[in-house]
Amino acid sequence: MAVSRLLGAMQERSAAFVGVRRDIHRHPELAFDEHRTAALVAGQLARWGYTVERGIGGTGVVGTLVRGQGARRLGLRADMDALPITEASGVEWASQRPGVMHACGHDGHTAMLLAAAQHLAEQGRFDGTLNLIFQPAEEGGGGALRMMDDGLFERFPCDGVFAMHNMPGVAQGTLVLREGAAMASSDYATITLTGTGGHGAMPQHAADPVVAAASLVMALQTVVSRNVDPLQAAVVTVGALNAGRANNVIPATATLELSVRALDREVRALLEHRIKALAAAQAESFGVHAQVDWRRGYAVLVNTPDETAFAREVALELLGADRVVPQGPPLTGSEDFAFMLERVPGSYLLIGNGDAADSRTCGGGCMVHHPGYDFNDANIAIGSAYWVLLAERFLHAEETRGAPPVAAESLQ
């Protein structure tokens, strides 16, 4: 199918999936609670002839379609979970569940992959195995890792995995690719400083954790400015600092909550090492004790070169150079697709959700995680067409590699 005809076909098909997207949007579900969404996904895939496995890593769903004798195996991943945010978008299809909202567009990601799934089942020209992965709990729950712990890639081996996320502020439908580190690792630390409480009028009898905490906050600023290579990116944010309740009492403890991000595995390790060392040394200098509870979150998301080059070629073939950013900037946000990319080569790309016209009301261009955000339904046709073309090209790879794209009309 010629690319223009594919776009036209997905445009026609997308009307039904705008309905699906808005239905999912009305019924958002938090991490690992995506029962209704998973049932909807599984039901549709089964109706179109996919072999469907449910309950992988909690509420995860995988739909598999095998065609021909080809040995290649492709994984395409969408996420299904919503966020604990009260929706203020004002749209007709707004959340019907108070305090829960699809504020990251995972409703749209699910709908795009479903539209592609239907088209590939009805008209897809491919030779090999297509694995459609619908994962739970991307928003901090590590649903990708849970699915992998549940044997995702042993049960559904893949030679390449790809995922797509919408991005407000980028022109609607523009695809943004990036080879290498594309999203940051995200780690968390709780530092508890324990001293000796006492009367606020007699500090000489106490070991004050508040002064130690204040000094530690400032000392932590030197990790990025003095320890990390200035050409590398890193973030150390002290997002919470809690100590004491009265002006005349020196408390016994103070706690700091940190968010720590990096775009490189070695920088990530350095941050952990330096933060722990600084906490211990600072505490010692104030006569208090530091305990650091370090929790590793999502890994650095690294797009592999060959698969990113391939994903970029597909984007250029579909949309042309005007609507493709071949090497976008890295982001300091995090994404648990990073874990899948540690196991299987692949690439994660962005699809523009439209410009943020007005930062107060957003005008449809709110940033993800904003209560006024909404997924741009115009992306369902483009995003699903991209998945269809990528699947057809990936699962014809032996014939097309190094050769011009498959003669489009001959596929009809």
Ligand SMILES: [Zn+2]
């Ligand atoms: Zn999100």
Ligand SMILES: [Zn+2]
């Ligand atoms: Zn998201």
